[in-house]
Amino acid sequence: MGKDRTIEIMDTTLRDGEQTSGVSFMPHEKLMIARALLQDLNVDRIEVASARVSEGEKEAVASIMRWANQAGKTDRVEVLGFVDGTKSVDWIAESGCGRMNLLCKGSRKHLEGQLHKSVEEHLADIQSTIDYAQQKGIKVNVYLEDWSNGIKESSDYVFTLMDGLSKMPVERFMLPDTLGILNPIEVSQFIGEMIERYPDKRFDFHAHNDYDLAISNVLAAVTAGCQGIHTSVNGLGERAGNAPLASVQAVLKDHLHVSTHIDESRLGEVSRLVESYSGIAIPPNKPITGESVFTQVAGVHADGDNKAGLYQNALLPERFGRKREYALGKNSGKANILKNLEELGLELSPEQTKRVTERIIELGDKKELVTQEDLPYIVSDVLKHGAPEEHVKLLSYVVTTAYGLKPLASVRLEVNGQTYEESAKGDGQFDAFVRAIRHIYKNRLGREFPWLTNYTVSIPPGGRTDALVQTVITWNWNDRILRTRGLDADQTEAAIKSTIKMLNLLEDENL
DSSP: OOTTOBOEEEEOTTTTGGGSTTOOOOHHHHHHHHHIIIIISOOSEEEEEETTSOHHHHHHHHHHHHHHHHHTOGGGEEEEEESSTTHHHHHHHHHTOOEEEEEEEOSHHHIIIIIOOOHHHHHHHHHHHHHHHHHTTOEEEEEEETHHHHHHHOHHHHHHHHHHHTTSOOSOEEEEOTTOOOOHHHHHHHHHHHHHHSTTSOEEEEOBOTTSOHHHHHHHHHHHTOOEEEEBGGGOOSTTOBOBHHHHHHHHHHTSOOBOOOOGGGHHHHHHHHHHHHOOOOOTTOTTTSTTTTEEOSHHHHHHHHHHOTTOOSOOGGGGTOOOEEOBSTTOOHHHHHHHHHHHTOOOOHHHHHHHHHHHHHHHHTTOOBOGGGHHHHHHHHTTSOSOOOSEEEEEEEEEEETTEEEEEEEEEEETTEEEEEEEEOSSHHHHHHHHHHHIIIIISOOOOOEEEEEEEEOOTTOOTTOOEEEEEEEEETTEEEEEEEEESSHHHHHHHHHHHHHHHHHHHHO
16 A cells, blocks of 8 residues: 555535435535535545435535536536436436436345346346436446345355446446445455456445444455545444544545545534534544544643653644644643643643642532633632633623514623623524624624534433533634533523623633
C-alpha cells in the first residue's frame, strides 16, 4: 500500500442512510447535504435516492441535479435503480440524473426466492434495462445485492452472473455485504477471488455494520485490491448502519497509507449537519466525530500531554476541525486544571490550584458537569473573591404559553448599567426568550448574538418531577465554541441561566 494509490469514496447517506429507522430528509435538506458532501468534503460520488419512491423524491433529485449542473458535478451523482424494464430508467432520466446504480440479484437465494427466474432470464432482463439506459444517455453501475451470501453459498451462481455482466457496458461492479455477515478474513478472500477472476473490472465494496465489523471489512477490502468504498455520514443506514465516512477516511489514511480526495478538516461540520437533519444523535464516544473523543479525562494524561504529547496518537483533533479538551471532574488532576486555566489566561499559585482542583473533584463526585466556562466562577468562589462581576443582569422576564398560540416572552435586561426591554414570539418558551434577547442585542445595541448549536438536558434518575434539571448549551461565537451550564428545577429557567452566563462571558471579553 502507498500514497500513490487512491481509493474512490461513494457516499450513500442520502439513499442507504435514509433507510435508517425514523430518518426522512426533506428535499432542501437533501440538497444541503449533497452540496456539503461534494463541495465541502469532496467525496467522489454520492448516491442520493432510490428510483420510483415518490414524486417528492424525484423533485429532490431534480433539485440536486440543477445545482450539480451549475457546479459541474453532474457525473458524481447517482440514483439506485431496479431491473424493471423501462420504469427506473425513465424515473431517473426525468429527474435529470445521468447515472444509475442497477440493483441485480447477487445470490441464488435472492434470485429464486424473489424473482423465481433462472440466471439466464435475469441476465436477459438486466441487458434489456441497460440497453434502454444507454438509449437515454444514462451510464450504469451494478450492485450485486446479497453478494456476501452469494459468494459464500453459491459462488458458481455469482461467477455465472459476473461472466454475463462482464460483456455489458457496466462501469463499476459494487459488492455489498447486504446483511453484514462477513468478517475481514472472508472479505479479503472473496474480493481477492473476484479481482483475480475479473482483473480488468472495477470493484466497489459496500459494508454493513451488523457485527460491528464494517470498518475492519473496509480495511480488508482495500487491502485485497478494491478500488472504491461506500460510506455514510455518521454510519447511518439500515439496521446497524453502514461504514462511517469519518472512520473510513482515518483508517485508509493512517493504517493503509492510501489517498482519498476527502477534505478531512470538514468532517466534523458535515457530521453535525447530518446529525441535525437526521435527528439521530452522534454518540459521545463515536470515533472522530463524537463530542468526547478528543477529551482527556485522567489527570495523568493531561500531564503527559503537557510534557511531551505522550497521550496523543495520529488522530489529532485539528485534522478534523476539532481541538483537544481536558475534562473537569472527579478524575481531574492538577494538569487538567492547569491546561484549562492556561486556555482562559488565568494564573493561580500552586496552593490556589490545589484548592480549585479539590472543589472540581467534589462537584464531580456529585455527578455535576463542570465546563471550562464554569471555571472562572469556581475560581472566584474558591478564592472568596465573590462571583465575577455581572455586566449582564436579567432584571425580569415573563414567558407565557397557551394552547394553539405561540409562546411569548417579555424580557427586561440590564447591560453595562443600561436597561432594555423587548418582547418576541417563538416556537417554544426558551426560543421566545432567546429571540427577545436577540432583538435587544441586534436592534438596541447594534451587536451580533451567538448562535445556539447544541442543547442538552439531563436529570437525575428516579423519576422525581421536582428534580434539578441541568441544561448545557453550546454556542458558536465567531467560529469559537462556548459551553455554558444552568441548573434549576425548571428546564426553561435552567436554560435561561445558561444563556445569561454566556452573555457575561462575552461581556468580560469585550470590556
